[in-house]
Amino acid sequence: MRVIVDQKPIPFAPGDSLLVAMLRAGEHPTEGGCLCLGGDCPNCLATVDGISYVRTCQVAAKPGMVVERHPADGYPLLPDDSRHRAEVHAHNHHCDVVVIGQGESGRAALAEAEAAGKQAIGLDVANGQEAIGIYSGPLVVARTAAGMLHIHAAEVVVATGAAEIQPVVPGSELAGLFTSRAAEQLTAAGLDLGRVVAVGTPPAGIECELASGDLLRFEGEGGRVTAVITQSADGSENRYPCQTAVVGLGLYPRDALTRMGHQLPVRAVGDATREADLPTCPGEGIICPCSGVSVADLERIWEQGFQEMELVKRATLAGTGTCQGGVCTPYLRSFLLAKGKTLQPAFTARPVNRQLTLGEIAAGAHHHPTARTALDGEHRRLGAKMERSGGWWRPWNYGDVWAEYWAVREAVSIMDVSTLGKMIVSGPDVLELLERLYPTKVSTIKNGRSRYVLLLDERGYVFDDGMICKDSDTQYTLTFTSGGSSHAEMWVRDWAESWGLDVRILLQTQRLGAINVTGPLANELLARAGLDNPPPYLGHIEATVAGVPCRIFRLSFTGELSYELHHPVEQSVTLWRGLLELGQELGIRPHGLETLLKLRLEKGHIIVGQDTDMDSTPRRLHHEWAIKLDKEFFIGRQAVLRTNKIPLDKQLVGLEMVGQPAGYAPLEGGVIWHQGNYAGIVTSATYSPALGKTVLLGWLYLQNGELPTEVEIEGKTARRVEVPFYDKEASRARA
Amino acid sequence: MPELNRLPATRIVSTALDGAVWPENRLVLRTAADELLIIPPVADVSSVTSHDPYAIVVEDASYAGVWLGADEAAAILRRHCEWRVTAQRPQFAQGAIAGIATKLWLEADRVLFVVPAPYAVEFEERIV
Structure with missing residues (x-):
């Protein structure tokens, strides 16, 4: 059985970790450094099977494993894209108690919990379960070969034992240095350590020479230790030639997980609670091998005023590296004690305390799902290019945006608008609720009629728009933008509850499909579909279209004659296919979002979120007409009254490019300049074939109290004009 | 699937x-x-x-839904459900599963998973 280390096969014995296998073959996994074999130090890290920063002491050797040493300087290379990695799964477990560590104290804690009738889970790195963090919940996340464990427990017991203190003296970076436990493990595994000199507590069962005096340094040759140098009480130096140096400098609780669990039901047992042995404050050497922080660095930042543990960590990055303070924490504490005469606690610990792959981090995590309308399959079947918009997959175009455009302007077209927010509000207090929510006079909307409305927040800023449709004296249908629907639902529910109004609310966006039939031949198409008496402009009726029961709203976002057909979502495909078939002779074709954005811009219709900003008042949007300030109350009224008294500073305006070639449109989001000064930004832009020019909406700042009439965009002249750009009399939409 | x-x-x-x-x-x-x-x-x-x-x-x-046997359901919940599903049967529960708002009707030997139909395809893809 062999593993491959830097392209060289080396044998291993059953039970060997990768590190033991390498040491058995005379290979050191890194340039050097004291090895602990306990997962506490950064001195055995290597890339294993393409994964960097693997603690080779914690991984059982398996035939064919490929180990690559990290570069002596710099970082290991990122894996290249050609390596396929399987998805890492998360496995959730729920229990009363999880015990991390299954040594003596861990086993006792597990037995105690089970004896008390609790459901308990024990984790141990020796069993391939490496706890990497404790999160609020508490949630313990552990890495295993089969994926990530997510353990949701009422209580977490940390029984991780204690780590051995590493040496910090000149020469600590040499190979051939081991902690006492490591030396014992290696000897038990049958490795010959050669001539051993021990410093501090000697290892059990190993023949060695015990160095007396304080450790001064290690001496070496060719990167390997050759001697231990100590200092006697009288100041004289002692030299102990060796092939292996073993240090027993004391123990330090492995309490990183406990510190992560601050203010959570997390407790430590056994050696994880022991009082830390404190090493002598070092005079020189590397104190944090991960971040390369030396004693001299600590001296310097102390002089600069960084004298608290948390500040020292931030100033030097000691403790933020691979071993997360496993090596440096005892020395940082002893340094600060020596300097400040106060023993400071260890710094805050946060997940994770091991290097994870992106797959391991992502295990069990999900991005927001993107909804699909009932017509999603139809769009894809028709070859639509699909885009995410407003939380939905929507057809951007069906391959020929200009053909779609002209179908709307000159014939008839349909669009899937099922994504629009649709809500029923019913109850004796419904009118009261809507009057308070909306800045329009809801009471003047008649049965069967609709009105375009803005939604304002308490600060008078526009956060959504839509329609109010009156169904009866005690029931209304509200519509919202596709992307704003969820927030609008919360808004309506919140206020209804806050005001204690007697209403029932149902968001039926997902229950109802909606297809917009638009174009000068829309009536002809609907007549072919069985609807001879469509509703008047801003009216709505119930009728059957192409065999599907619909609620038909007449309104227009495209600027053409338009009807929204709201219908049971399970019949969307029937209605869609029926309309396409009936419209064949009329030149029908579906249009996507790309076309809609052009059409609505020609009409100067705003899109909330694209043309509006977080501080868009009705006045800045030029939408004062939608606000009835003579109402006694509506959300945002006080703010609108107040902001109306402030001189106007900017306004959303219509612009058209002067003398530009067909097809040109400046970048949306681009800067508008006036006489060389910043004057605003473009929010929407398109070339309009119907108008033969490029039209835009944009925010324009007033200059000396006036809106500029001519500006520059992308180095070209644009002129401010009134909106709408297209069909100013609205004769087409109201036809 | x-x-x-x-x-x-x-x-x-x-x-x-x-x-x-x-x-x-x-x-x-x-x-x-x-x-x-x-x-x-x-x-x-x-x-x-x-x-x-x-x-x-x-x-x-x-809404869209599917009945699954108790073992298959338990395997899905183990992988994709961060909250503790009650052991009572029959029982109704709701919360995020695989990051999607889900309603569960739990019977002794089977479970009905119910999600908003617009997320059904993505739900299917996620619980594979």
């Missing part, structure tokens, strides 16, 4: 749900204090509307 299908239902939003009576062969899910989902639909909702004339009653196929 389990395939979710639309679940025709009656959906009611009302202040008078507590005393309502439904046929025994219906699955009645109380999804909110003022909201019920009855699968499959019912024709007679008078036990609600007689007490609440403002009740919203609609035919609703906006």
Whole structure:
């Protein structure tokens, strides 16, 4: 059985970790450094099977494993894209108690919990379960070969034992240095350590020479230790030639997980609670091998005023590296004690305390799902290019945006608008609720009629728009933008509850499909579909279209004659296919979002979120007409009254490019300049074939109290004009 | 891979749900204090509307669902459910599963997974 280390096969014995296998073959996994074999130090890290920063002491050797040493300087290379990695799964477990560590104290804690009738889970790195963090919940996340464990427990017991203190003296970076436990493990595994000199507590069962005096340094040759140098009480130096140096400098609780669990039901047992042995404050050497922080660095930042543990960590990055303070924490504490005469606690610990792959981090995590309308399959079947918009997959175009455009302007077209927010509000207090929510006079909307409305927040800023449709004296249908629907639902529910109004609310966006039939031949198409008496402009009726029961709203976002057909979502495909078939002779074709954005811009219709900003008042949007300030109350009224008294500073305006070639449109989001000064930004832009020019909406700042009439965009002249750009009399939409 | 299908239902939003009576062969899910989902639909909702004339009653196929055996369901929950699902049966529960709002109807030997139909495809993809 062999593993491959830097392209060289080396044998291993059953039970060997990768590190033991390498040491058995005379290979050191890194340039050097004291090895602990306990997962506490950064001195055995290597890339294993393409994964960097693997603690080779914690991984059982398996035939064919490929180990690559990290570069002596710099970082290991990122894996290249050609390596396929399987998805890492998360496995959730729920229990009363999880015990991390299954040594003596861990086993006792597990037995105690089970004896008390609790459901308990024990984790141990020796069993391939490496706890990497404790999160609020508490949630313990552990890495295993089969994926990530997510353990949701009422209580977490940390029984991780204690780590051995590493040496910090000149020469600590040499190979051939081991902690006492490591030396014992290696000897038990049958490795010959050669001539051993021990410093501090000697290892059990190993023949060695015990160095007396304080450790001064290690001496070496060719990167390997050759001697231990100590200092006697009288100041004289002692030299102990060796092939292996073993240090027993004391123990330090492995309490990183406990510190992560601050203010959570997390407790430590056994050696994880022991009082830390404190090493002598070092005079020189590397104190944090991960971040390369030396004693001299600590001296310097102390002089600069960084004298608290948390500040020292931030100033030097000691403790933020691979071993997360496993090596440096005892020395940082002893340094600060020596300097400040106060023993400071260890710094805050946060997940994770091991290097994870992106797959391991992502295990069990999900991005927001993107909804699909009932017509999603139809769009894809028709070859639509699909885009995410407003939380939905929507057809951007069906391959020929200009053909779609002209179908709307000159014939008839349909669009899937099922994504629009649709809500029923019913109850004796419904009118009261809507009057308070909306800045329009809801009471003047008649049965069967609709009105375009803005939604304002308490600060008078526009956060959504839509329609109010009156169904009866005690029931209304509200519509919202596709992307704003969820927030609008919360808004309506919140206020209804806050005001204690007697209403029932149902968001039926997902229950109802909606297809917009638009174009000068829309009536002809609907007549072919069985609807001879469509509703008047801003009216709505119930009728059957192409065999599907619909609620038909007449309104227009495209600027053409338009009807929204709201219908049971399970019949969307029937209605869609029926309309396409009936419209064949009329030149029908579906249009996507790309076309809609052009059409609505020609009409100067705003899109909330694209043309509006977080501080868009009705006045800045030029939408004062939608606000009835003579109402006694509506959300945002006080703010609108107040902001109306402030001189106007900017306004959303219509612009058209002067003398530009067909097809040109400046970048949306681009800067508008006036006489060389910043004057605003473009929010929407398109070339309009119907108008033969490029039209835009944009925010324009007033200059000396006036809106500029001519500006520059992308180095070209644009002129401010009134909106709408297209069909100013609205004769087409109201036809 | 389990395939979710639309679940025709009656959906009611009302202040008078507590005393309502439904046929025994219906699955009645109380999804909110003022909201019920009855699968499959019912024709007679008078036990609600007689007490609440403002009740919203609609035919609703906006949810999709699939019945899975207890073992298969448990495996999915182990991988994709961060919250503790009650051991009681039968029981209704709801929360995020695989990052998608899900309703569960748990019986002794099987579980009904119900998600908003617009997320059904993504749900299927995620629980593979």
